[in-house]
Amino acid sequence: MGIFDKLKKFKNYISGSGAELHLSIDNSLVQTEGRVLVTVFCQVKEHDILVDKLYLKLKAEETVRYRDANYHGTNTRARTTGGTNRTAHATTFKNELIIDQNFRLDRDGEYEWQAEFMIPPNIPGTYVGINAQHEWKVLAGLSKKGNDPDSGWVPFQV
Structure with a gap:
């Protein structure tokens, strides 16, 4: 292994760019059964990866x-001055599902896994209003030494 190969391997280790992850989400069963099917696609670049x-x-x-407005005066004659537009965020549900553990991905390989999870019935579905929205997202990731490659958050409808 030459110096440039070592530098590439080190860059992939630090940046998490040794593999690319993509998701395909099938939420057609959410309304009837509360299930979401996810397919994870992984494309490994030029070095093998040991995955935790x-x-x-x-x-x-x-x-x-x-x-966030400022009110002046009495309750019957209050008037609004100034104010600031604000945004509040709240996480209503969070979970992690382990699909596979302790395996090796060969260089230049392409892999695919399928997983399924249930949407809790007590958590609201997706909605977008004038001043509020509720969004569901999923992320796939490989936990390994160095920086973990992931798919990024992918929104889906519930």
Whole structure:
């Protein structure tokens, strides 16, 4: 292994760019059965990767936009001056699902895994209003030495 190969391997180790992860989400069974099917696609670059675990992170988040206004006067004759637009965030659900553990991905390989998770019935579905929204997201990641490659958060409808 030459010096440039070592530098590439080190860059992939630090940046997490040794593999690319993508997701395909099938939420057609959410309304009837409360299930979401996820397919994880992984493309490994030029070096083998020893993986501690492959995981899915699931998150539901509510965002509310409001105006923080200043009120002057009595209750019957109050008037608004100034104020600031603000945004509040709340995580309504968070979970991690481990798909596989302790395995090796060969260089230049392409891999695929399937997973399924249930949407809790007590958590709201997706909605988008004038001042509020509730969004569901999923992320796939490989836990390994160095920086973990992941798919980024991918929103889906519930």
